[in-house]
Amino acid sequence: MSHPVPHDIDVRPIAEDEFADWQRALNTGFLLEPTLPPEILEVRRRNLASGRLLGAFDRGRCVATFRSFPQEVTAVGGTPVAADAITSVTVTPTHRRRGLLTRMMGSDLTAARERGDVVASLIAAEYPIYGRFGFGPATTTNEWTIDVPRAGFGPRGPAMPEDGGRVDLVDAEDVRKLGPELHERLRRGQPGAVSRDELWWQVNTGAVRFHADRWREPCYGVYRSADGEVEGMVAYRCDDTWGDAKQPLNTATVLGLMTVTPAAERALWYYLCSIDWVVRVKSGWRSPDDVLPLLLPDPRAARLTTQADWLWLRLLDVARAMEARSYPSAGELVLEVADAAGLAGGRYLLDVAPDGASCTPTSRSADLTLDVSDLARLWLGDESAERLAVLGRVREERAGAVRVADALLRTSRRPWCPDMF
Numbered sequence: 001m002s003h004p005v006p007h008d009i010d011v012r013p014i015a016e017d018e019f020a021d022w023q024r025a026l027n028t029g030f031l032l033e034p035t036l037p038p039e040i041l042e043v044r045r046r047n048l049a050s051g052r053l054l055g056a057f058d059r060g061r062c063v064a065t066f067r068s069f070p071q072e073v074t075a076v077g078g079t080p081v082a083a084d085a086i087t088s089v090t091v092t093p094t095h096r097r098r099g100l101l102t103r104m105m106g107s108d109l110t111a112a113r114e115r116g117d118v119v120a121s122l123i124a125a126e127y128p129i130y131g132r133f134g135f136g137p138a139t140t141t142n143e144w145t146i147d148v149p150r151a152g153f154g155p156r157g158p159a160m161p162e163d164g165g166r167v168d169l170v171d172a173e174d175v176r177k178l179g180p181e182l183h184e185r186l187r188r189g190q191p192g193a194v195s196r197d198e199l200w201w202q203v204n205t206g207a208v209r210f211h212a213d214r215w216r217e218p219c220y221g222v223y224r225s226a227d228g229e230v231e232g233m234v235a236y237r238c239d240d241t242w243g244d245a246k247q248p249l250n251t252a253t254v255l256g257l258m259t260v261t262p263a264a265e266r267a268l269w270y271y272l273c274s275i276d277w278v279v280r281v282k283s284g285w286r287s288p289d290d291v292l293p294l295l296l297p298d299p300r301a302a303r304l305t306t307q308a309d310w311l312w313l314r315l316l317d318v319a320r321a322m323e324a325r326s327y328p329s330a331g332e333l334v335l336e337v338a339d340a341a342g343l344a345g346g347r348y349l350l351d352v353a354p355d356g357a358s359c360t361p362t363s364r365s366a367d368l369t370l371d372v373s374d375l376a377r378l379w380l381g382d383e384s385a386e387r388l389a390v391l392g393r394v395r396e397e398r399a400g401a402v403r404v405a406d407a408l409l410r411t412s413r414r415p416w417c418p419d420m421f
């Protein structure tokens with residue numbers, strides 16, 4: 001079988017009239033039906049075609065896809081940094097392992113660096129794909145399945161906290177009105193969270209349909225505090241499962257639950273675990289240190305059913321990334337950062353003082369040597385330098401430097417990205 005020579009394949013931004021071809025290649029790469037119904041294609045064209053879309057073309061046919069869009073990722077301490085969010089990455093099966101992803105990624109990351117983005121971000125379909133491009137897994141996610149009858153709520157268990165707050169069910173239109181402001185509050189307090197644009201709210205509440213048959217309207221609940229402030233919101237769907245003896249055996253699956261106060265968090269989980277007929281609650285993708293299991297009178301009723309890497313980051317500007325975050329104590333660290341792509345490498349002095357941090361190129365000798373992908377693991381505070389040293393991924397050049405790194409970089413709560421993109 002003869003393969004086309006990689007350089008005969010054109011990698012470039014697509015023209016608007018190539019969108020249908022690009023979309024067909026995208027669906028092919030994701031093992032979906034290649035051709036979308038015309039009305040869905042049109043909705044996608046209207047919303048996506050003018051964005052940053054790359055394609056690879058072999059004899060005029062699109063054989064690879066790549067899309068990036070502007071995003072913000074919340075650093076430790078709450079400052080959002082400019083991110084190049086990457087999605088829709090595919091290479092058609094006939095054209096894989098010939099460097100097409102490498103070419104698209106190189107072109108996108110170079111442009112992002114030139115634009116001044118601080119990081120690039122993505123959710124990886126498979127673990128081994130993105131490390132070679134300087135990405136590291138920066139957050140993880142957990143999903144729990146709650147066995148509701150065992151959870152301990154109900155007539156003999158604790159009642160919903162009496163704090164004057166209330167849960168009300170609302171419609172999609174209310175979610176589009178109330179959700180964005182609540183989410184802005186959430187993401188400013190949640191390292192690893194990413195921004196949502198208006199299109200996110202439209203697509204995720206059914207106002208804009210990107211799929212012909214995948215939309216089923218969920219139920220939406222809102223928690224308001226005693227003074228009427230919206231402090232939490234949940235979207236969930238129930239199935240319609242019944243046992244042989246006519247017992248209700250429904251599962252409620254959480255599509256998203258965001259809260260900005262502990263009262264809202266407690267109230268919404270209590271609500272989900274006390275809906276008649278519901279015997280199982282699937283939590284959806286939660287933070288790895290979510291308090292959820294401990295909110296239940298019997299935490300063992302929450303079984304961990306998914307645990308996986310989630311948001312991957314690629315630092316494009318080490319100095320700005322390190323200066324954007326906060327640190328629990330003062331200290332100094334010289335980092336020798338290797339970056340095979342030549343985008344962000346160098347030796348940096350991180351100098352954390354009580355009034356803020358500076359990170360500048362230095363000629364002082366290094367305390368730690370590591371790859372840019374491993375600095376991405378450390379940046380949000382989730383990974384420990386000590387663990388990476390055990391793996392041989394971080395090299396300690398000065399005795400004790402690993403401990404200093406962990407004291408500076410780790411956080412008391414773990415980072416979390418609630419979104420899939």
Ligand SMILES: CC(=O)SCCNC(=O)CCNC(=O)[C@H](O)C(C)(C)COP(=O)(O)OP(=O)(O)OC[C@H]1O[C@@H](n2cnc3c(N)ncnc32)[C@H](O)[C@@H]1OP(=O)(O)O
Pocket residue numbers: 029030086087088089090091092095096097098099100101102103122123124125126128129132
């Ligand atoms: C953010 C997102 O959109 S995630 C979605 C990612 N897409 C998918 O998983 C869809 C199915 N897979 C694909 O379309 C393709 O396999 C891609 C896009 C993952 C990779 O595209 P390719 O053009 O084959 O990658 P490319 O040839 O540039 O590979 C570069 C290197 O990565 C390695 N690599 C690429 N994909 C994988 C993989 N899935 N698993 C392990 N290694 C991989 C290659 O072996 C190659 O290694 P080498 O340089 O040592 O030879």
